[in-house]
Amino acid sequence: MWKRDEAVRPSSGQPTAAPQPPAPTQAGAPGPRPAETSHHTEKDVVNIGKSVVIKGELNGSEDLTIEGHVEGTIQLREHVLTIGPNGRVKAQVFAKAVIVLGEVTGNVTASDKVDIRDNGSVDGDIIAPRVAIAEGAHFRGSVDMQRKGGAAQPQAAAKAAAPQQPQPAGAPQRVGA
Numbered sequence: 001m002w003k004r005d006e007a008v009r010p011s012s013g014q015p016t017a018a019p020q021p022p023a024p025t026q027a028g029a030p031g032p033r034p035a036e037t038s039h040h041t042e043k044d045v046v047n048i049g050k051s052v053v054i055k056g057e058l059n060g061s062e063d064l065t066i067e068g069h070v071e072g073t074i075q076l077r078e079h080v081l082t083i084g085p086n087g088r089v090k091a092q093v094f095a096k097a098v099i100v101l102g103e104v105t106g107n108v109t110a111s112d113k114v115d116i117r118d119n120g121s122v123d124g125d126i127i128a129p130r131v132a133i134a135e136g137a138h139f140r141g142s143v144d145m146q147r148k149g150g151a152a153q154p155q156a157a158a159k160a161a162a163p164q165q166p167q168p169a170g171a172p173q174r175v176g177a
Helices: 002-013 022-026 032-041 148-164 166-176
Strands: 045-048 053-059 063-066 069-083 088-100 103-105 108-116 121-123 130-133 138-140
Touching: 108 121
Parallel strands: 045 063, 053 069, 063 069, 069 088, 088 103, 088 108, 103 121, 108 130, 121 138
Antiparallel strands: none
């Protein structure tokens, strides 16, 4: 390990003449390690700190941890949303998985799982194939545990039915016109 530190220090602070002899012998070891580190950074988790307040629409394509306040809509359809112990969310939530350690006011829709941990609180409806509520957690609302395959069909049927309702209202206007 000491030799790696020496190889790193001369390469960053000295001209290339000093690190050239150790570089061929150590090049194989340090080379894969940065690549491994970059693989770990691909799974970064973004944090919203305690003092941050967001109002509006929040979309993302990586895992997110909220410790501050968010109001509006949160969409992380393919990722994990964690509401930390200090997190306060007043929003409609759409994510792959939702872990609640703080407070959520609003409906929560997850394609995989909703997990309300000890001292977590949800006031709103939950739609997810798997739901876990720990002892000591607070929940007020309804739970719809639809299967992954079945979840899309009722929603599609509801969307198809919604446009049909205004059409009959429009039809009498055409008849009277």
